Amino acid sequence: DIQMTQSPSSLSASAGDRVTITCRASQSISSYLNWYQQKPGKAPKLLIFAASSLQSGAPSRFSASGSGTDFTLTLSSLQPEDFATYYCQQSYSTPCTFGQGTKLEIK
């Protein structure tokens, strides 16, 4: 299985901040990388697919990049509703695997 490692595991920030979350794959996955946002008690929501494509309905303050083994998700100006847990997911091969999550908290 391909292992996905996110950093940091948790992050404190303030509204208006710019934050970056990284995700590293244990082997090259080309651009087969998705990002999800999950709020407490809710299902995950697809934000980014294919490493950098913004899912319909996702705010444009979310952007992402990367290929191969290293990927980043950037939130350009944090809004109160962005405080959540973020997961990366490799879609290169089955079993699809997720990172352990990055919890973004209010400072």
Added chain:
Amino acid sequence: QVQLQESGPGLVKPSETLSLTCTVSGDSISSYYWTWIRQPPGKGLEWIGYIYYTGSTNYNPSLKSRVTISVDTSKNQFSLNLSSVTAADTAVYYCARGQRGSYTNLDYWGQGTLVTVSS
């Protein structure tokens, strides 16, 4: 608007079979891949497997010997059976849809249902 809704028992005894159904509304189940994901309390996401509307499946090897996913296109539903459950199978179970042509880019999700394995 596509909606998915999981249903099934919230409590299952050890060694028994966990059975869940996902009902899809707002679109046909045809032409898409349909996935089950689970999340133990306070932990991360685990992919269980998917089914295509034609019935072809792909399961996580870690669960393959115990998992069956089936589809009923006439009812616009798909189902998960997980046999010989233990406490380690306690989790919120989500059903989800893959974007058209993808079994991994999960664009619609059910709200999730907590299944507890306990005697």
